[in-house]
Amino acid sequence: MITLISILFCCSLSAVQVGGMAGNQIYYGRFPNEFFFGTATAAYQIEGAWNEDGKGENIWDRFTHQTPENIVDGTNGDIAADSYHKYPEDIKALKELGVKFYRFSISWSRILPKGDASQKNPKGIEYYNTLINELISNGIEPMVTLFHWDLPQPLQDIGGWANEVVAYHFADYARVAFAEYGDRVKWWLTLNEPWVHGNFGYGVGSYAPGVKLNGIANYLAGHTMLKAHTLAYEVYQQDFKASQKGKVGITLDSFWMAPKTGSGADQDAANRAMQFQLGWFAHPIFSKEGDYPAIMKQKIAERSENEGYPRSRLPTFSPEWINRIRGASDFLGINHYTTFQVSAGSGNSPLFLDAELDQSYDDSWPKTSAPWLRVVPWGLRSLLNWIKKEYDNPPVIITENGCADSGGLNDTQRANYYRSYINEMLKAINMDGCNVHGYMAWTLIDDMEWIDGYTIRFGLYSVDFEDPERPRAAKESARVYAEIVKNRGFPEPQQQRIEL
Template structure:
């Protein structure tokens, strides 16, 4: 059973009893009792059935159909892993791994074909109901993400996250989903990775909808998205939590930014503020609001550039209070680390205005750092430890659930590189737990191979390999699946474990 807020005191006691000596860290390290293990996916990346049973178009459908070769392999998510039809096999995979929870997202346009609550698509609603029931049948807790980047295209035609009315549109959608599944879902995530939604989708062209109005679009999105999240939180907190006693939070993407030298500490601090604290601070800090340096730099740059006001819309005092505290856990997606330096002669390479120019420093990853298939994914476990420590110190040690952590390669079942990454990052997480960080759960990205956004199917993150040539989208466990199953079963990180078998069996605990 998953940890809830009421049970967290007992969890803290077990953390204090779970200290591991340095000499044991290369042998077996135990996770605290009650620690949660899971896997994660997102609807557009694995679901398929893009127009099945009344679903309407979302921004990724629209973009990939209009210009297929924006994607690295000219692919799309029309079928993907076909989880819409293969969901029982997906639950079987969860049972094989023995995981405690499964994080997945609901497709807004599958539930509400007009994007609004005037019409509920019964077939789409029934699909998720059946999926949730199938998980619960085997004591696997569903962890539902309301929004994982697949905005209905109709709403994007109205401005999407740049339109302030989207806070109400999202709140209406959230209320519908709570009514449908609130009696069975105890763990809700409002929005996945707001920085990626806003910066990559509205201030850049690296994610749908590719609005690419640099230095403006991402900041309009930022305020509207945070208010939308807060509205969805308060609806659950006031209308549904009293009946169902669930929890609701947001998942933030946070890579760690390390100063290149001791002279670059200020530059690294600014990078951490811009890249992830800008989204955490309004919710988790005692003061609320966007971070001071974030607001001041954007305002100063805006004035220099001739704008009559800051390009970052301000929260009113009432909005600051409305957003503050609206997350029961700190949901964290983390993959890698960057080094930071400031060089005024190089900063001019960024467009003006832009998010990168406002930030005003340079990020890079040394070539000698080990890396996966994804350009950004260098293996830097010490950065994970430092990030978790910074979250503990900056935000009064919130309860953290790692909602994504994973490694990409180019395929194959013998994935020792993924196993090494997971062990190193899990060990770094245990170091943070040993020092008092309140980390309650960990989820691998991803249960299976998926459509990896602009990279299509060229990068593989799955514990299970998906055969995209097979009509059934056959799933086969990789070596990493066996290792993760062993970790979940033993509740321990065993550096000497060898799977030693090619047969995946269902854990009888589920």
């Protein structure tokens, strides 16, 4: 006897910690018609060809070559995924995913080997022209990041971002990029994660260029990077916007900082954490009043005085610069991966000493291969709502979001990570009215993950780094992401008949 029954099919989402603004229930719905999907990469992490065709040395070349002990496995990005030569395979992967956007970065040293604009490298310029043209011919829109941590070494030799003159060299570099590629590139990002680059590169010194002046050089670097972003934005507005009609934004990273308890002290600590991370760079650009967050200025000034400094370790913007920086962005790029618990304290992290708070994880949050990355999907929705409230709902693009593992094609945790985080983003858009326009998965292919080398993987596509040919292979997460992209979200489950 055959019986016909109706059953519901739905996506499999791993249970997550219930808290913040959302639980672990899937929300069925689709993204707005204008919403776009893509993936993201960075030049140093995938290109290789570190000294080919006239490319100059950058700080990660110097950092990994001279002090390989700083990298977990002693490796470098000399070859990486060899995308300099194998970019057609990357474009093939993008087409398989069905995405319409690809965020990649230009290697500053590849087109301006000395860092300044005195010498252009024709072969480097040609490489990105070819990549951009191939993307467009395959129906994929380029989104270009100008700086993804790979400062030309000659500019570091004069102090790097701690020297304000580098901001003007960056503006010159941006002008070259706009002039060469802006007729086809309509989406630009000036800087990637200045909080990470400033703190890890110039504060604790674990990343290139390895400067260890926490509480001083990291604030100087951040100050210069905000000016650099603004100068580049002004170059585009004044000389290119009218003819090219593109948009220029900045990518900032932010964890969600959840108060550990409901106490007022922990609530205040969580807010300080948000202001000391996202607010450090977002408040000067996106707030109505501009300048650094008031709590950040207050805390650093107080601690500086107690330490015997004659003035605050945090540099001061002139009224002119406050006005120039405020509003100098067409959209806000957000890189988000995980959530921290925050409580009042003396500071158990060197990154938040001046904020006077402690960070921890809830033991129930699932671990990944990256010690700092726990799976907490509702944190993304909470973050987007905080941005909506704090900065009057600016246009946001999620420019990175992804999950780390140790490799392999059957990456179930990453597949579920994408399902759950993208679903929380959909809730933020459709249920909360957050102004989110696009999503870039990190990352298209396995890459050189900075000081972790090749010990952890983030790619939708696997790369065999033991094979000189660097073959790519789709993972389970690629299939899942492609399905979400094709469906433009999470459609209602279909009733289907099954014979038993």
